[in-house]
């Protein structure tokens with residue numbers, strides 16, 4: 001597609017990406033903008049990052065750029081670093097058949113490797129741009145834009161699928177999912193992100209091949225979790241993942257509940273948090289991956305904690321911490337949650353108990369807790385789905401935070417007296433509620 005037939009202009013492309021493209025071209029290499037960068041501009045959206053494909057090898061790229069880091073094992077890539085902006089430059093990938101030939105010729109290079117499930121463990125065979133296009137996942141992701149001739153190159157009918165709004169895998173879907181099961185998650189992510197349909201043939205094998213997700217390292221699943229749930233389409237992705245039976249590979253606990261009883265309060269709770277996560281992102285507010293993960297685990301922790309108390313007579317506090325650690329470690333098998341997010345999750349959990357204690361100086365101390373805001377927000381959502389005393393508690397904190405110092409003192413005093421007065425009937429109603 002030539003310059004006058006498409007809407008991509010250099011103004012849509014970041015300066016840093018252009019710098020990299022120009023320098024590669026100047027040094028005699030082919031270089032193209034590819035993937036989301038081209039796709040999103042064609043769709044009239046703003047790409048969130050720019051990926052470049054070239055026939056220069058990673059070593060050749062490194063020689064051209066002082067600010068270049070080579071990364072990755074499964075896929076060797078060059079990162080050109082401009083402060084916080086990183087431009088990813090990948091060398092054209094070739095077919096694996098080329099590797100067999102190379103090995104037959106006595107070559108000893110192990111540039112590509114497959115697992116027993118047909119999963120690609122390494123994919124570092126270089127090739128032509130046509131081959132590179134075939135190695136990409138979806139047709140709409142295999143469009144290349146050149147800053148030499150300003151043309152868009154389409155090797156997989158991606159332009160037609162952009163027009164028809166279809167997410168379609170390149171090649172045989174089953175083989176492509178076996179090579180990399182994460183493509184199942186990507187199909188869903190692009191469908192919701194771009195508001196497109198997954199083509200029939202591309203959707204068909206997913207339910208059957210879903211169990212292949214179990215082979216994906218938990219660290220990579222964390223990255224996918226971030227992209228699926230912190231990009232403004234969390235609720236839509238949650239629903240579609242459940243429809244395609246992929247939810248259990250991300251959230252083993254909640255997916256079981258969802259299958260048995262989709263209107264359970266724990267699902268309602270997660271749904272509220274998903275809706276709010278999307279809203280915050282679309283309003284340009286900050287979100288932490290810890291909050292949603294905490295929400296996904298909360299009711300499982302409560303349940304396991306209660307079981308522990310019943311079965312082994314463990315005191316509530318101890319049972320809670322044992323259950324929390326147990327549920328967290330079960331979750332880690334699916335998604336490796338980095339320590340820096342585990343700590344805030346634990347704080348949110350612990351705060352749920354601290355927020356129930358308000359006597360003396362406790363409420364003031366809790367207000368000073370560095371994670372008070374997250375703990376309080378969490379309580380608000382629990383109150384929303386559970387109502388009753390929990391909702392009252394959340395409302396109390398809503399008023400307390402903004403009250404004047406005098407009112408604050410009064411709130412604690414009146415809380416104390418009302419608590420004393422109401423103590424016994426309340427206790428009774430609490431245990432009745434539990435039963």
Ligand code: ATP
Pocket residue numbers: 034035036037048049051135136137138141142180182183
């Ligand atoms: P976005 O960055 O908006 O999430 P993207 O399409 O740019 O979308 P990236 O993950 O940045 O996605 O990948 C860049 C490109 O690399 C993709 O467009 C696709 O061509 C290719 N690619 C990425 N992951 C895979 C994969 N698992 N299998 C095949 N090709 C892939």
Ligand code: MG
Pocket residue numbers: 035036037049050051
């Ligand atoms: Mg990208």
